[in-house]
Structures are given as C-alpha cells and as structure tokens.
Amino acid sequence: MNWTSILIATVSASIGPLAVANILAAQGLNIHYGYAGLFNFGQAGFMAVGAYGVAITCASSEAGGYGAPLWAGVCVAILAAVVLALLMGLPALRLRGDYLAIVTIATSEIIRLMLRSEAISDFAGGNSGVNGFANDFFAASWFTNGKRFEWGPFSYLGKDLWVMLIGWIVVAVFALVTFFLMRSPWGRVLRSVRENEDAARSLGKNAQAFKLQALVLGGVMGAGGGIMLALFQNLAVPDDYVTRTTFIAYAAVILGGAARVGGPVIGGVIWYTAFQFMLSLTDEAKRNDLLPESLAPNAALLPFVFLGIALMCLVIFRPQGIFGDRKEVELDAR
Amino acid sequence: MLASSASPVGATGPAGLIGIEGRVGVSKPDPIVVADGIVRRFGGVTAVSVDHLEFQRGAITALIGPNGAGKTTFFNLLSCFDQPQEGSWSFNGTPLRGVAPHKVARMGLIRTFQLTKVLSKMTVLENMRLGATGQRGERFFAGFARSLWSRQEQEITGRADELLERFKMHHMREQFAGQMSGGQRKLLEMARALMTSPELVMLDEPMAGVNPALKQSLLGHVKSLRDEGRTVIFVEHDMDMVFDISDWVVVMAEGRVIAEGTPEQIGQNQAVIDAYLGTNHDKELDGDMGNTTPGGPSDE
Numbered sequence: 332m333n334w335t336s337i338l339i340a341t342v343s344a345s346i347g348p349l350a351v352a353n354i355l356a357a358q359g360l361n362i363h364y365g366y367a368g369l370f371n372f373g374q375a376g377f378m379a380v381g382a383y384g385v386a387i388t389c390a391s392s393e394a395g396g397y398g399a400p401l402w403a404g405v406c407v408a409i410l411a412a413v414v415l416a417l418l419m420g421l422p423a424l425r426l427r428g429d430y431l432a433i434v435t436i437a438t439s440e441i442i443r444l445m446l447r448s449e450a451i452s453d454f455a456g457g458n459s460g461v462n463g464f465a466n467d468f469f470a471a472s473w474f475t476n477g478k479r480f481e482w483g484p485f486s487y488l489g490k491d492l493w494v495m496l497i498g499w500i501v502v503a504v505f506a507l508v509t510f511f512l513m514r515s516p517w518g519r520v521l522r523s524v525r526e527n528e529d530a531a532r533s534l535g536k537n538a539q540a541f542k543l544q545a546l547v548l549g550g551v552m553g554a555g556g557g558i559m560l561a562l563f564q565n566l567a568v569p570d571d572y573v574t575r576t577t578f579i580a581y582a583a584v585i586l587g588g589a590a591r592v593g594g595p596v597i598g599g600v601i602w603y604t605a606f607q608f609m610l611s612l613t614d615e616a617k618r619n620d621l622l623p624e625s626l627a628p629n630a631a632l633l634p635f636v637f638l639g640i641a642l643m644c645l646v647i648f649r650p651q652g653i654f655g656d657r658k659e660v661e662l663d664a665r
Numbered sequence: 666m667l668a669s670s671a672s673p674v675g676a677t678g679p680a681g682l683i684g685i686e687g688r689v690g691v692s693k694p695d696p697i698v699v700a701d702g703i704v705r706r707f708g709g710v711t712a713v714s715v716d717h718l719e720f721q722r723g724a725i726t727a728l729i730g731p732n733g734a735g736k737t738t739f740f741n742l743l744s745c746f747d748q749p750q751e752g753s754w755s756f757n758g759t760p761l762r763g764v765a766p767h768k769v770a771r772m773g774l775i776r777t778f779q780l781t782k783v784l785s786k787m788t789v790l791e792n793m794r795l796g797a798t799g800q801r802g803e804r805f806f807a808g809f810a811r812s813l814w815s816r817q818e819q820e821i822t823g824r825a826d827e828l829l830e831r832f833k834m835h836h837m838r839e840q841f842a843g844q845m846s847g848g849q850r851k852l853l854e855m856a857r858a859l860m861t862s863p864e865l866v867m868l869d870e871p872m873a874g875v876n877p878a879l880k881q882s883l884l885g886h887v888k889s890l891r892d893e894g895r896t897v898i899f900v901e902h903d904m905d906m907v908f909d910i911s912d913w914v915v916v917m918a919e920g921r922v923i924a925e926g927t928p929e930q931i932g933q934n935q936a937v938i939d940a941y942l943g944t945n946h947d948k949e950l951d952g953d954m955g956n957t958t959p960g961g962p963s964d965e
C-alpha cells in the first residue's frame with residue numbers, strides 16, 4: 332500500500348475544483364434548507380442551468396453556441412437560475428414543505444433529461460454536452476495553464492490553480508453575502524418564516540415573498556456552482572447534474588452544520604477529503620489485491636457505502652453538524 | 666370620561682357603550698370591526714354563524730363561550746387566517762374578505778394564538794424585534810447595508826426592552842424562546858404583538874396558564890392598552906378577568922352569538938347562564954353582580 336500517494340491525493344482533492352463547485356452549491360442549499368427551511372432537492376437543476384447557461388452562450392457557433400463573451404454567459408446563467416426559481420417557487424411555495432421537495436427533485440430531473448434529449452441536441456449537445464466554451468476564462472489565467480506548480484509533494488496544474496483561485500474567491504463572496512444578509516432584519520424574518528409561517532404573517536411579514544427571495548438567492552448560488560464546474564471541465568454534460576449531485580451538496584451542509592455560514596464550506600472540504608481518501612484507499616487496496624473477491628468489481632461504490640454510514644452516524648450522534656449548536660437543534664416547537 | 670346617559674352618536678371608547686341596549690347585533694356608535702353574515706363550516710359542522718356583530722373602537726370587548734363555541738375560528742376569520750364560506754367583514758371600514766393575513770396585520774389588526782406560536786429557535790429579544798413593523802432592513806438589498814437600518818434597530822431594541830421590562834421578562838432577553846414555559850410564551854406572544862403598535866389587539870386566551878400574581882399585572886397592561894387608545898378583543902374562560910376589565914361582553918355558543926351586553930347585563934342573562942356559566946355559577950355570579958363594582962377584588 333502506497334500511503335503517501337493516498338494522502339497526497341486526499342489533500343489535493345480537499346480544496347480542489349470539484350470541492351469548490353460543491354461548496355458553492357451547498358451554500359445555496361444552506362440558504363434554502365438551513366435558513367429558510369425550504370426542502371430543495373433540485374439543486375442539481377440550478378447547477379445545470381448555470382453550467383449550460385454559460386456553455387451555450389459562450390460556445391462558438393460551430394459548437395451550437397452564440398460565441399458571446401464570458402461575462403454575458405454568466406449573466407445568462409444567473410438570469411436562467413432566477414427564472415427557474417420563480418417557475419418552481421410561485422406554484423410550489425404555496426404548498427406544504429414536502430411538496431416543494433417533490434417539485435424540485437422532479438424539475439431537476441426534467442431539466443437533465445431534456446438536456447440529454449436528441450430533440451434539442453443541436454443546441455445542448457445531447458449526451459455528450461457542450462464543450463470548448465471556457466477558452467476566454469483560461470486565457471485570462473494568471474498561471475501558465477499547462478504548467479505544474481509544486482509545493483513539496485503537492486502539485487496542481489496551472490489551469491486548476493486558476494479555477495481554484497477564482498472558485499475560492501466566489502466561495503468567500505457567497506459566505507459574506509450569507510453572513511451579512513442573515514444578521515440583518517431580512518435574515519431574522521427568514522428564520523421566523525422557517526420556524527412558523529403563521530407567526531410571521533401575524534406580525535405583518537409576507538412569508539411567501541421571503542421564501543421566494545430565498546429560493547432565488549440560493550438558486551443563483553447553485554448556478555454559481557454549476558458555472559464553476561463547467562468552466563473547470565470546459566464541458567457541460569447532463570449527467571454531472573444527477574440527483575446525487577444535490578445529495579452531496581446536502582451532505583456538505585449537514586456535515587458542517589445547517590444555518591451556519593461556515594457550515595457548507597467546512598462540510599464540503601471534509602466531504603471531499605473523506606471521499607477522495609476512501610476512493611484512493613479502495614483503489615490501492617484493489618491494486619494490491621487486498622479486497623475480497625466479491626467486492627472487487629464494485630470497488631468504486633465502496634466510498635459511497637462508507638460515507639453513507641458515516642453520515643448516518645453523524646446525524647444520530649451529532650445532529651447539529653460540526654458548527655451547529657446542539658441546544659438550538661433540540662429546541663422543539665412546542 | 667364622557668358619562669352622558671344617552672350616548673352621543675360617534676362617541677368612541679367605553680363611553681360610547683353606556684346606555685346601549687344589550688341585544689345581539691346592536692349597533693355601536695363607533696365600530697372598528699363590523700361582521701355580517703359570516704358562516705364557516707367544517708364539513709358538516711357549522712363552526713361559526715354570525716349574522717351581525719360590531720366591536721366598539723377603543724373599548725375592551727370579551728368574547729366568551731363554552732369549548733367548541735367557535736371563538737378561535739371567529740378570530741381566525743376576522744384576522745383572515747381562515748376564509749368563511751359566506752359573509753363579509755371590515756376593519757376601519759375596509760372590507761377584509763380575501764385580504765392576505767400579513768396585510769391585515771399591517772393595517773393594525775394584530776392577533777395572538779390560543780396555541781402559542783413563539784419562535785423557539787430565536788431569542789426572546791429577537792422575537793420582540795421581529796414584531797416591529799416598517800423595518801427598512803427587511804428589504805433584501807437594504808439588508809446588506811447596516812448603516813441603513815442600524816439606527817432603526819436601536820430604536821426597536823429600546824422599545825423591546827421597555828416592553829420586556831413591563832412584562833417582567835427582561836432577565837430572559839437572551840434566552841431562546843423555546844426554553845420558556847407555557848405561561849411565559851403567552852406573555853412573550855402578547856408582548857411581541859404589542860411591538861407592532863397595533864390599533865386593534867385580538868388576544869386568544871391570554872391568561873391561560875399565567876400565574877395569579879402575574880395575572881393582576883397583565884390585567885393592568887390590558888387596561889393600559891385601552892388607555893392608550895387601542896381596541897382590545899379577547900377570548901377568555903377566566904370569568905374574573907372578563908368581569909373585571911371588559912367594557913362589553915359577547916357570548917358565543919355553537920357558533921352563534923347568543924348574547925351581548927355590558928358585564929352586568931351578561932351576568933344576569935338567563936340564556937347565558939344556561940348555555941355557559943351553568944347552574945353552579947349563578948349563585949356566585951349573583952353575589953358578584955350584587956355589589957355593582959365589576960373590577961372589585963376577586964376572591965381567588
């Protein structure tokens with residue numbers, strides 16, 4: 332077993348581009364689920380809309396795009412997320428919370444399946460998606476894209492470093508937005524709506540409007556995650572936006588602690604650390620024939636099994652996550 | 666007080682109720698809420714069926730009646746938290762049918778709930794601050810700019826502290842509301858409602874679960890609301906409170922208003938005694954009513 336390579340892979344992944352994209356989407360979910368109490372199980376849909384918004388706007392016309400500059404693509408992506416949030420929210424927020432979960436998970440799957448469909452493949456590229464739209468983005472890089480930058484045993488490609496730099500800046504911006512909004516009277520109303528809509532209404536607060544604003548804000552953050560992921564890969568493919576993507580973002584929120592600004596950030600880093608560790612470990616084990624015969628063909632799934640069990644234990648023994656306040660979690664609405 | 670025997674048209678407050686006939690549906694000189702033909706059915710049950718009812722502005726009106734009489738449902742309807750099958754009602758002359766509950770609250774009609782709805786995961790102080798209306802910082806983009814709302818926040822906090830002091834809850838200001846007892850939650854909900862500076866306060870059983878010593882001071886608070894020119898309508902099963910502080914009493918049974926009048930009139934009303942107060946109560950009540958000073962020390 333080569334423990335050094337396992338460790339290096341693990342540490343590199345913990346703050347890598349995939350973790351960043353996940354953290355951005357998770358901060359959006361933190362607004363939805365943590366602060367507003369909205370069960371959005373379709374964050375992957377917002378990510379997809381963000382990714383394809385940039386991809387289609389910026390890809391060259393031969394690739395079925397519009398060849399617009401990056402800033403225009405980002406604007407289109409954000410606008411698309413806002414429209415999606417309104418489309419889902421206006422009908423579904425009037426219903427009870429669990430209906431929103433159904434509507435959102437269904438919507439995100441509809442989006443993914445539509446993007447895959449042959450009918451619009453001139454436009455969205457079907458199964459293989461859209462690629463080659465991030466050239467502007469990498470042209471602006473401060474690092475030589477193809478060069479490997481090394482710090483002791485750790486190294487990143489220049490293009491990955493550029494994605495990470497921009498990505499972590501956006502993570503910081505989203506965290507600051509969340510922080511400032513949630514300590515404002517706006518955030519106070521939002522938390523009151525999460526706990527008891529009728530109480531908020533009886534004090535003259537338009538609960539509906541606050542939920543809708545939260546859905547839009549968190550959705551735009553989700554689109555931010557999708558944009559980062561697509562730019563990093565220089566590719567937008569439908570199957571990056573399966574429901575599992577949403578659940579991994581949820582895992583980050585719950586690990587770190589819901590309704591805490593730093594929760595999704597730390598949670599996302601921990602998730603990717605643990606995931607990469609398990610992945611490298613099973614890889615190494617397989618290579619050294621240490622896995623039992625019955626497990627070997629499914630080795631790639633083992634990390635999910637272990638992390639699933641770990642997540643269950645966390646929810647049972649530390650329901651508040653890492654940053655949460657246990658007392659607060661256990662206060663029930665009598 | 667303007668104690669003229671024939672109350673002048675337009676007389677507001679308790680003065681306007683003097684000499685008014687205790688008859689169901691009687692019109693008041695200065696009504697703040699008028700309800701007409703309201704019917705609310707749940708399946709086969711008619712929970713509320715009120716033909717005509719007016720509430721006098723600036724007065725304290727008690728709404729009493731046995732369990733299941735429809736008092737809470739009537740409150741829900743008036744505050745637009747529930748919609749009736751039939752009927753219309755107005756607040757300050759504005760028809761309220763179909764208006765969203767938060768808009769009703771912004772008009773100055775604030776209600777509390779029989780089953781308290783304090784926000785357990787927020788502190789007592791945050792609960793109070795939430796009550797203030799017209800907060801600039803509650804707009805999305807203004808939320809970012811602290812300078813836009815910090816002054817107002819200070820004012821609001823000052824007002825919250827005053828009210829908490831008045832309700833003897835100041836020492837709990839930093840606690841989570843979820844850590845409070847049932848009676849304390851009642852108090853918090855009432856104090857929070859007052860943060861909105863309402864014109865009309867509707868209290869659903871404000872005294873339920875509040876200890877006797879505190880009850881006395883609460884009674885004082887409710888009276889002071891009237892002195893500030895606010896209107897109070899409350900539901901209560903505690904007859905001491907009803908006869909002590911109310912200017913007018915409305916009695917409901919099985920969804921209908923069966924009587925209304927001054928506390929004295931209601932105490933002697935045979936229909937009320939039969940339907941609600943019961944035969945055990947009437948001796949006690951006769952004694953109470955004998956000394957003509959509702960508000961005298963109760964013997965509890």
Ligand SMILES: Nc1ncnc2c1ncn2[C@@H]1O[C@H](COP(=O)(O)OP(=O)(O)OP(=O)(O)O)[C@@H](O)[C@H]1O
Binds near residue numbers: 730733
């Ligand atoms: N949501 C509902 N669904 C069905 N029936 C209801 C509903 N709410 C109230 N009712 C019925 O309406 C009637 C009036 O109930 P309401 O709660 O208004 O009584 P109340 O006068 O407030 O009683 P209490 O003094 O016990 O609080 C009862 O018969 C009740 O069963």
Ligand SMILES: [Mg+2]
Binds near residue numbers: 736737738779
């Ligand atoms: Mg009731």
